[in-house]
Amino acid sequence: MISKTEISRRSARGRAVLAALTASSVLALSSAAALAQDFDPQAVINIGSLYEPQNLDNTQGAGQGINEAFNGNVYEGLFVLTDAGEVEPKLVDSYEISEDGLTYTFTLKEGVTFHSGDPLTAADVKSSIERVTAENSASSRKRTLAVITGIETPDDQTVVVTLSAPSISLPYNLSYVWIVNDAAGDISSGEDGTGPYVLQEWRRGSALAMVPFDGYWGEEPTNGGVMFQYFTDATAQNNALLTGAVDIITSVQSPDALSLFTDNPDFTVSEGASTTKELMAYNDRVAPFDNATVRAALARAVDNEKLLQAIWGDYGTLIGSFVPPTDPWYEDLTGVNAYDPESAQQMLAEAGYADGFSFTLDTPDYDPHPVVAQFLQNELAKVGVEVKINIITANEWYTKIYKAHDFDATLQEHVNHRDIVFYGNPDFYWGYDNPEVTRLITESESVSSMDEQTEMLAEANRIIAEDAASMWLYLYPQIVVSTSNVSGYPLNGLNSQFFVSDIKKAD
Amino acid sequence: MLRYMARRLLILLLSLFVAAIVLFVLLRLLPGDPANALVGVGATPEQIAAAQAQIGSDQPLAVQFVTYLGDLARFDLGKSFVSRAPVIEEISRRLSVTLPLTLAAFLLSMLIAIPLGILAAVKSERWYGLLLSVVSQVGIAVPVFWLGVLLVYVFALNLRLLPSGGFPLRGYGDPARAVTSMVLPVLTIALIMSASLMRYVRAATLEVLGSDFLRTARALGESRTGALMRHGLRNAAVPVISVLGIELSTTFLGAVVVEQVFSLPGMGSMLLLGIQQRDYPNIQGVLIISTLLVLLTGFLADLLQRVLDPRLRKEARR
Numbered sequence: 001m002i003s004k005t006e007i008s009r010r011s012a013r014g015r016a017v018l019a020a021l022t023a024s025s026v027l028a029l030s031s032a033a034a035l036a037q038d039f040d041p042q043a044v045i046n047i048g049s050l051y052e053p054q055n056l057d058n059t060q061g062a063g064q065g066i067n068e069a070f071n072g073n074v075y076e077g078l079f080v081l082t083d084a085g086e087v088e089p090k091l092v093d094s095y096e097i098s099e100d101g102l103t104y105t106f107t108l109k110e111g112v113t114f115h116s117g118d119p120l121t122a123a124d125v126k127s128s129i130e131r132v133t134a135e136n137s138a139s140s141r142k143r144t145l146a147v148i149t150g151i152e153t154p155d156d157q158t159v160v161v162t163l164s165a166p167s168i169s170l171p172y173n174l175s176y177v178w179i180v181n182d183a184a185g186d187i188s189s190g191e192d193g194t195g196p197y198v199l200q201e202w203r204r205g206s207a208l209a210m211v212p213f214d215g216y217w218g219e220e221p222t223n224g225g226v227m228f229q230y231f232t233d234a235t236a237q238n239n240a241l242l243t244g245a246v247d248i249i250t251s252v253q254s255p256d257a258l259s260l261f262t263d264n265p266d267f268t269v270s271e272g273a274s275t276t277k278e279l280m281a282y283n284d285r286v287a288p289f290d291n292a293t294v295r296a297a298l299a300r301a302v303d304n305e306k307l308l309q310a311i312w313g314d315y316g317t318l319i320g321s322f323v324p325p326t327d328p329w330y331e332d333l334t335g336v337n338a339y340d341p342e343s344a345q346q347m348l349a350e351a352g353y354a355d356g357f358s359f360t361l362d363t364p365d366y367d368p369h370p371v372v373a374q375f376l377q378n379e380l381a382k383v384g385v386e387v388k389i390n391i392i393t394a395n396e397w398y399t400k401i402y403k404a405h406d407f408d409a410t411l412q413e414h415v416n417h418r419d420i421v422f423y424g425n426p427d428f429y430w431g432y433d434n435p436e437v438t439r440l441i442t443e444s445e446s447v448s449s450m451d452e453q454t455e456m457l458a459e460a461n462r463i464i465a466e467d468a469a470s471m472w473l474y475l476y477p478q479i480v481v482s483t484s485n486v487s488g489y490p491l492n493g494l495n496s497q498f499f500v501s502d503i504k505k506a507d
Numbered sequence: 508m509l510r511y512m513a514r515r516l517l518i519l520l521l522s523l524f525v526a527a528i529v530l531f532v533l534l535r536l537l538p539g540d541p542a543n544a545l546v547g548v549g550a551t552p553e554q555i556a557a558a559q560a561q562i563g564s565d566q567p568l569a570v571q572f573v574t575y576l577g578d579l580a581r582f583d584l585g586k587s588f589v590s591r592a593p594v595i596e597e598i599s600r601r602l603s604v605t606l607p608l609t610l611a612a613f614l615l616s617m618l619i620a621i622p623l624g625i626l627a628a629v630k631s632e633r634w635y636g637l638l639l640s641v642v643s644q645v646g647i648a649v650p651v652f653w654l655g656v657l658l659v660y661v662f663a664l665n666l667r668l669l670p671s672g673g674f675p676l677r678g679y680g681d682p683a684r685a686v687t688s689m690v691l692p693v694l695t696i697a698l699i700m701s702a703s704l705m706r707y708v709r710a711a712t713l714e715v716l717g718s719d720f721l722r723t724a725r726a727l728g729e730s731r732t733g734a735l736m737r738h739g740l741r742n743a744a745v746p747v748i749s750v751l752g753i754e755l756s757t758t759f760l761g762a763v764v765v766e767q768v769f770s771l772p773g774m775g776s777m778l779l780l781g782i783q784q785r786d787y788p789n790i791q792g793v794l795i796i797s798t799l800l801v802l803l804t805g806f807l808a809d810l811l812q813r814v815l816d817p818r819l820r821k822e823a824r825r
Contacts, residue, residue, distance in 0.1 A: 054589040054784070061589060136557050188591050204590070204597065205772025205780075207676040229673055232779070236770040239671035243663050295734070 014483055023184065039504035045486065048237045048246035051496070052230035055188040056202065058178060059137040062188075063495040066416075068250065069208055071497045075178035075193035076114075078106060078125065079171045083490040083499065085273075085326035085417070087172045091120065091194065101166030101448060106159045112217045112241050114181040115191065115198045122153035127182035129161075129174075130324035141176045144169070155458050160227055166446035168453045172418070176495075196221050206230060221501040222488065241267070247486045247505065250498055252479040255313040260344050261481045271315055272491030274478035275324045275417045280361070280376065280471040282409045285431040289409065295468035297347035300335040301383045308474040311368050315477035321465040324475055326494055327418050328450070329457035336465040344383050356384025359408040362401060369411040372473065402429045410413045413476070417495050420457060423464050432469040508820065510814070512665065515809060519802045526798045527791075531575055534787055540564050541588055541785035562588045563668025566595040575791075578629070584795070587781075594792035604674060605766070605773035608689060609759045612696035617751075620701035624708025628716060629735070631709075640709065651761060655695040655768035662691060672769040692769045696758055707750045711743040718742070745816045752808025756801040 052063035058066050072080060080090040089095070090149050095106045112120040129151060132139045152160040163170070184192035191199045196218065197210035211225040229246055238257050240246045251271075251466035252258055261267040282289035289295060308316045319325070320333030320350075348354065363373040370391065377387040392400065401407045414422075424441025426433035437460045444456035478493055485506040490499050542558035559565040563574070576797075579584055584594035623639055663671035668696035670688050675681040715721060716739065724734040763775030774793055781789035813819045 055591055060591065136561065138558065201676055203674075203676050203678065203772065204592075204600065205776055206674045206678075209676050227676065231672070231770045232776050233672075233767055233770060236672040236768065239659055239663060240673060240770075243667060243671050245670055245673060 003505075028283065038506055039222060040224075040507050041104065041222060043505035044253075045223050045226045045248065045500065045503050045505060046246040047226055047228050047498070047500070048231060048240050048249040048381075049228050050231055050237060050251065052205070052228075056191060056199070057186075057188040059131055059134070059139040060188055061138045065230075067496040068493075068498045069150065069210075070178070070191070070193070071291065071495075072195060072499045073194045073197045073226075073501065074191050074199055074210060075180065076195050077175045077177050077179060078108075079175040081172065081175040081417070081494055081497065083272075083492045083494060083497070085328070085492070085494060087175055089171075089173075095171075097448075099445065101168075102163050104161045104163070104170060106161070108157045108159065109155070109217065112194050113215050114184075114194055115213055115215075116181060116184075117215070118181050118183060118192075119156075120179065120194055121156040121337075122159045123156075124182045125159045125179055126151045129177055130175050133255065135395050143174065144173045144175070166448075168188055168445055168450065169418075188429070197226070219501070221502070222504045226500045226503070241481060241483070248482040248489055248503075250480060250493065252481055255311075255315060257481065258313075258315075258481075266484055268482050268484050268486075269479045270482075270491050272478040272480065272493065273324065273326045274476050274492065275326060275419075275494060276413050276415045276476040276478075277319070277322060277324065278372065278413050278473045278476065279322070280372075280409055280411055280412070281430040281472065283407050283429075283472060284430055284433065284469065285405070286408065288351065288353060291351050293347050293351040294353065294469045295464075295471070296337045297351065297383070298380065299468045299471050300340045300344035300347070301385070302376060302379045302471065302473075303339045304473055305339070307372065310375065311371060312477055315479060317475045317477070319472065319475050321461050321472055322414075322423065322470070323420050323457075323461045324417070326492060327420070327457075328454045329420070329461060331458055331461060333462065333465040336462075337468050341383060348383060348385075353384075357384070358386035358388060360388045360390050361477075362390050362392050362407045362410040364397050364398070364411060365393055366386075372411055401451065405429055405431060406460045420461055420464075421459065421467055427492045430470060432464070432467075434463065434467060434469075437463050437467075511813070512810070515806055519806055522802055523795070523799055527576070527579055527795060530791055530794055531572060534790060535568060535571075537785075541787055561698060579795070584792040587789050588786045589784050594788050597789070598774065598792055598796055601772060601774045601777050601793075603678065604771055605759070605762050605775065608692055608696070608765070608771070608773060609755070609762055611689065611693045612700060613755050613758055615693060615697035616701035616704055616754075620699065620704035621708055621747075623701075624705040625712050625740075626736075627705065627709045627747050628712035631713065639705070643702045643705040643709075646699065647706070649699060649702075651695060651699050651764050652768050654699060655691070655744075655765060658691050658695055659768075672771070674771050688769075688771075692765050695765055695768075696761065700754055701756055704747075704750070704754060707747055708743070711746050712739070715739040715743045741815060745812055748808055748812050749813070755804050755808075759800060760797065761803075 049065065049068060051063065051068055053062045053069060055062045056066060056070070058070070058256075076090045078090060078092045079087050081087055091109055091112060093107045093109045095104060095279075097104055106125070108120060108122065108125065114120065114121060114124075129138065129145065129148065133142055133145050133148065134174035147163045147165055147170075148161055149164045150162040152162075162172070167173070179194060180187060181192040184190075189202070194217070196213055196216045198213045200209040200211045202208040207227055207229045209225065209227040212221045229240065231240065234254070234257065237246075237249055238260060241249050242260065258269060261269050282295060284290060285297075304318050308318060317325075318334045320336055320338075321331075323330045348356065361373055361376065363369045370389075373387070373389045377389060380387050397410065399410070401410050421441055422428045422431050424438045427439065440456045440460040440463075444453045444460070447453050447456065478491065480489060480491060480493070482489065486503065488502040489502045490497065540555075540559065542555055542562060542564050556565070563571060566574075582595075584598070586593050588595065590597070597749070627636050627639035631640075659671045662669045669690050670684075672688070674688050675684040679685045699809070712735075720742075721734050721739055724738050725731060729737065762773060763778060765771070766773040766775040767779065774797065777789060778793045780786070781793065
């Protein structure tokens with residue numbers, strides 16, 4: 001799901017994220033790793049962020065900032081989505097899936113306690129899942145857990161989940177479910193999780209501090225605590241890093257600011273893999289975009305590399321489709337419908353648009369969309385296609401495009417991990433309807449192994465790429481900058497997570 | 508005097524009431540339902556309906572309006588849609604940043620502007636008197652955020668004397684850091700404010716210097732400085748005070764920009780965030796409290812003028 005909060009927060013700041021598991025990130029890591037030998041286990045790590053949570057409950061519209069601060073740090077799930085994109089058991093010791101794929105039996109880890117001192121029991125897991133699926137839950141993950149029909153707790157260490165249909169992604173989806181003490185009550189301004197850190201204090205509009213939890217079941221953090229300092233302005237955040245008020249900033253807003261850090265030995269600039277994709281979504285229901293040849297022709301008419309260079313300089317990646325490198329079914333598809341204006345013109349002629357056509361591009365009013373729209377206008381004019389740019393607000397986007405499907409084409413950034421599933425839903429705003437893709441995506445959920453799921457979704461991805469279902473422009477870069485004596489932080493920040501327990505600060 | 512005060516207070520309350528109505532109407536004129544902003548884009552209609560019921564946006568506007576006025580009459584500003592925290596608590600926490608910021612900047616700007624303004628008037632024919640007028644003229648043209656950025660560049664990034672922004676986690680529980688983090692924001696506002704204030708002080712002093720009563724006082728044997736101190740300043744103060752009242756209000760509202768530049772958790776950032784998130788209770792709360800403070804400032808400035816100028820008191824009695 002794209003969450004509205006995420007969209008509107010991005011609107012205000014044009015979030016910088018993204019990815020490329022490229023050599024550059026490895027390089028940055030190795031230089032940071034050299035310093036990791038000698039660190040101060042008592043050091044408090046100051047982290048600058050633009051994403052302050054609105055409250056502390058991830059089912060109550062707290063925004064992406066709560067995932068950044070709390071996922072894996074204060075709360076843990078039965079499973080964890082690691083920074084590399086793998087799903088691994090966390091609070092689950094082992095689990096079994098029944099033959100028909102409809103029953104999951106989870107055995108919980110022993111010796112796990114909540115910050116309040118209560119032991120973790122099956123009842124806590126049941127109530128935690130129910131928090132997300134509850135009627136008043138605003139969690140964007142609610143829908144993916146709708147297949148759950150029952151949760152049984154035969155004993156304190158065992159949870160049995162029954163499903164209405166097989167769901168190979170259940171462990172992945174459960175990695176979003178915080179395990180909260182069932183006695184905790186309202187957690188919108190407090191917490192009771194099992195993670196390596198305890199919330200120390202949160203001052204709205206300013207900072208959130210947490211300290212290591214003495215009774216943590218797993219490995220001890222390599223620092224003496226962290227403080228997230230929240231900024232409303234990217235320049236103020238950069239200044240804080242420059243003056244040493246913070247040690248790390250979780251995302252860099254614009255390439256202009258990077259020059260402050262790249263040539264300075266006091267700082268480390270790292271590029272990780274993001275999941276945020278900039279795309280032009282056609283309304284595939286309406287002419288001429290119901291014609292795959294037209295869509296493919298437009299894809300060939302646009303030089304994505306030049307666009308990425310113009311917006312991000314040397315950062316960011318081209319992926320040729322909707323699947324980012326941290327999704328298991330990623331494949332480099334930049335060769336499909338690659339830049340080739342001559343064949344674009346031919347294909348337009350074949351489709352009956354030798355003289356071109358014109359369409360309206362509904363463009364959200366925040367960065368980078370207006371710039372992207374102008375670039376597309378120029379590129380497409382060269383093949384005779386006229387783009388009329390119509391600037392709209394995030395709220396109009398939601399009502400006109402997302403709800404009413406009343407548009408020719410629009411620009412949007414999609415932030416989530418594993419979201420190719422949108423192409424399997426013909427009712428989604430872009431209205432892509434290919435029965436084969438719908439089948440692959442639907443059935444990939446009921447297969448019995450991850451390998452099969454991966455194979456089917458990779459196939460679906462190839463089909464949408466050839467069909468040019470949308471115009472995928474580029475993957476944003478995910479850039480983290482730190483002072484050079486700090487290491488061990490996550491680079492990819494998948495789904496906004498920012499695991500802090502391995503961060504080390506040299507003396 | 509008492510009757511006058513009662514009448515002024517009544518007008519104040521009435522203005523506040525009108526402001527509250529205008530606010531409510533303006534916010535509801537915006538298209539879309541705040542419930543949509545609250546739940547995700549992928550939300551089901553049931554989720555949206557639940558959110559609407561929770562924040563009351565499913566009620567008819569008239570009902571919402573009556574509830575709102577009723578709550579307001581009991582000084583209840585409601586709870587934030589987003590954080591669920593009582594608005595008044597959040598505002599009081601934020602005011603603990605914005606009020607000291609505004610008042611300190613206001614005092615500092617008076618300390619700068621009043622002596623310099625008088626000097627610029629008395630020595631208007633000397634080169635430094637002229638220089639002061641020119642500097643204040645230039646100061647008026649400088650945008651607040653630009654000065655803020657400049658000060659950060661010099662004092663935080665280059666000299667490393669002061670923090671570039673932010674506010675300590677424990678607030679005033681960490682007094683040294685709280686105070687140092689206020690220095691640059693206060694300086695930013697004070698410098699800009701004193702530029703315009705200086706011009707008013709200078710103009711008012713010049714007018715007094717040319718007045719008949721001052722000439723008479725000098726004819727009776729007082730020195731120029733003595734005459735100015737004894738008779739002039741009190742007269743010059745009357746117009747300056749009404750300007751001060753307006754200046755204080757604009758400073759308070761102008762804090763929005765400064766808080767943004769310095770990432771301070773004050774009322775301004777609360778308002779901006781509220782607008783982004785369609786958090787009606789927070790927006791209403793901030794604007795109503797701001798309106799109240801602005802009205803109160805005007806009220807106090809009026810009273811002060813009356814204390815200083817007996818002619819105004821007489822008029823009121825009539």
